[in-house]
Amino acid sequence: xxxxxxxxxxxxxxxxxxxxxxxxxxxxxxxxxxxxxxxxxxxxxxxxxxxxxxxxxxxxxxxxxxxxxxxxxxxxxxxxxxxxxxxxxxxxxxxxxxxxxxxxxxxxxxxxxxxxxxxxxxxxxxxxxxxxxxxxxxxxxxxxxxxxxxxxxxxxxxxxxxxxxxxxxxxxxxxxxxxxxxxxxxxxxxxxxxxxxxxxxxxxxxxxxxxxxxxxxxxxxxxxxxxxxxxxxxxxxxxxxxxxxxxxxxxxxxxxxxxxxxxxxxxxxxxxxxxxxxxxxxxxxxxxxxxxxxxxxxxxxxxxxxxxxxxxxxxxxxxxxxxxxxxxxxxxxxxxxxxxxxxxxxxxxxxxxxxxxxxxxxxxxxxxxxxxxxxxxxxxxxxxxxxxxxxxxxxxxxxxxxxxxxxxxxxxxx
Amino acid sequence: xxxxxxxxxxxxxxxxxxxxxxxxxxxxxxxxxxxxxxxxxxxxxxxxxxxxxxxxxxxxxxxxxxxxxxxxxxxxxxxxxxxxxxxxxxxxxxxxxxxxxxxxxxxxxxxxxxxxxxxxxxxxxxxxxxxxxxxxx
Numbered sequence: 001x002x003x004x005x006x007x008x009x010x011x012x013x014x015x016x017x018x019x020x021x022x023x024x025x026x027x028x029x030x031x032x033x034x035x036x037x038x039x040x041x042x043x044x045x046x047x048x049x050x051x052x053x054x055x056x057x058x059x060x061x062x063x064x065x066x067x068x069x070x071x072x073x074x075x076x077x078x079x080x081x082x083x084x085x086x087x088x089x090x091x092x093x094x095x096x097x098x099x100x101x102x103x104x105x106x107x108x109x110x111x112x113x114x115x116x117x118x119x120x121x122x123x124x125x126x127x128x129x130x131x132x133x134x135x136x137x138x139x140x141x142x143x144x145x146x147x148x149x150x151x152x153x154x155x156x157x158x159x160x161x162x163x164x165x166x167x168x169x170x171x172x173x174x175x176x177x178x179x180x181x182x183x184x185x186x187x188x189x190x191x192x193x194x195x196x197x198x199x200x201x202x203x204x205x206x207x208x209x210x211x212x213x214x215x216x217x218x219x220x221x222x223x224x225x226x227x228x229x230x231x232x233x234x235x236x237x238x239x240x241x242x243x244x245x246x247x248x249x250x251x252x253x254x255x256x257x258x259x260x261x262x263x264x265x266x267x268x269x270x271x272x273x274x275x276x277x278x279x280x281x282x283x284x285x286x287x288x289x290x291x292x293x294x295x296x297x298x299x300x301x302x303x304x305x306x307x308x309x310x311x312x313x314x315x316x317x318x319x320x321x322x323x324x325x326x327x328x329x330x331x332x333x334x335x336x337x338x339x340x341x342x343x344x345x346x347x348x349x350x351x352x353x354x355x356x357x358x359x360x361x362x363x364x365x366x367x368x369x370x371x372x373x374x375x376x377x378x379x380x381x382x383x384x385x386x387x388x389x390x391x392x393x394x395x396x397x398x399x400x401x402x403x404x405x406x407x408x409x410x411x412x413x414x
Numbered sequence: 415x416x417x418x419x420x421x422x423x424x425x426x427x428x429x430x431x432x433x434x435x436x437x438x439x440x441x442x443x444x445x446x447x448x449x450x451x452x453x454x455x456x457x458x459x460x461x462x463x464x465x466x467x468x469x470x471x472x473x474x475x476x477x478x479x480x481x482x483x484x485x486x487x488x489x490x491x492x493x494x495x496x497x498x499x500x501x502x503x504x505x506x507x508x509x510x511x512x513x514x515x516x517x518x519x520x521x522x523x524x525x526x527x528x529x530x531x532x533x534x535x536x537x538x539x540x541x542x543x544x545x546x547x548x549x550x551x
């Protein structure tokens with residue numbers, strides 16, 4: 001049993017590394033493949049171990065392409081800019097180290113939070129559900145007003161409106177399959193637009209510094225980890241609030257966005273804390289809150305207390321391995337990038353991304369990529385925060401929870 | 415340099431608007447494919463379809479959602495979740511002169527929406543009042 005468990009963990013880690021490094025592959029993309037293996041694997045818990053190992057490893061490794069090459073997915077979109085900024089300051093490894101520390105810290109703290117507040121989750125879930133759109137409306141208003149200067153406030157409103165409209169049109173129509181639609185949208189808003197700017201401004205990645213000490217105070221670090229743990233759990237049980245929405249909320253409401261380092265830690269931490277809570281919510285509220293936990297529920301059903309404790313152990317163990325691997329890649333990749341012509345590399349990656357978007361989502365995916373890249377570039381040229389582009393998900397969430405979505409779709413006739 | 419930056423802003427704004435207009439035209443021009451329930455499968459998740467069937471089961475959720483199961487009369491069934499926002503829009507929309515009370519067991523309905531998967535079962539999620547028609551009850 002023990003040997004079998006380790007075998008599945010290492011298999012999961014290997015698949016997770018591949019999924020994390022390849023753009024366009026998310027844990028949800030690998031789940032059908034993992035579930036198909038259940039024909040050969042007798043013990044459902046072993047499949048759960050495999051799914052958790054892939055999910056946790058992918059979550060840590062995902063930060064590497066997001067930070068070094070600017071290729072985001074839905075959960076790492078907001079890490080691209082602060083990570084890139086540190087990379088161009090010669091501190092790419094520090095950016096990776098921050099996401100690892102944030103991830104591990106938030107995982108441990110969120111487990112403590114969950115243990116203390118386990119009984120309250122069902123109550124909080126029901127209590128918060130009718131009011132969630134007020135919280136998100138508040139965040140959007142705050143995001144706009146936080147630009148302070150009237151001209152920039154107007155720009156922020158423009159970007160949130162454009163990205164919100166893009167979200168309404170793409171998330172409610174079937175021009176691209178719904179499970180793939182976020183790939184061109186987020187790649188355009190955060191990835192391709194950043195790469196185009198990098199391409200026009202920098203031809204080389206500066207030599208990466210040897211001083212890898214984290215330039216963040218212990219107080220800011222603790223604050224980022226605490227916010228990440230809390231927000232990760234909130235994502236787990238608040239309907240429709242995703243990693244990126246939670247990151248935006250903590251950035252504005254919690255002040256973690258005051259430093260790019262704190263923001264990187266928080267965003268990575270939310271991912272890991274949310275993954276842990278999603279699994280535990282199967283036991284706590286009998287409700288899966290992520291693709292991985294839905295798959296686990298399919299094979300295991302509702303896990304018992306002891307199965308849940310065992311799976312938490314797997315999360316912790318795999319996180320340790322994934323953290324070491326992420327740090328290893330974080331050290332090697334910037335050195336490799338510093339030796340290559342970054343402009344050439346960026347153009348190769350851009351061609352690869354555009355081709356991948358076409359292969360996965362077809363001609364309409366390219367159209368979405370064109371529109372979202374234009375909005376991302378507009379946001380950059382207007383010199384306002386890129387997180388305003390998250391209007392793509394925030395506006396849609398508000399419409400859903402206010403019950404206005406059917407009305408808007410009717411008016412637009414899509 | 416300043417002029418160049420302004421020009422870039424205008425170009426990006428024009429490209430954003432043009433892109434949105436083209437996506438909108440594409441979205442309104444794609445028609446849902448009509449097909450019997452038996453032909454809807456997991457490969458169609460994320461696609462828009464239109465189908466018809468008899469209501470074989472209905473349950474009301476305290477939050478205002480209505481969950482329907484429709485069948486073609488043989489063995490094929492599919493779930494049709496009507497979320498609270500949709501339910502209130504459907505009630506307000508008086509073009510059909512119908513209410514959700516008429517969504518009784520045995521009623522024949524036509525539904526259009528995105529195919530989804532929830533807990534291993536296929537579902538069609540209607541998005542606007544026009545997506546659900548009561549053919550007779």
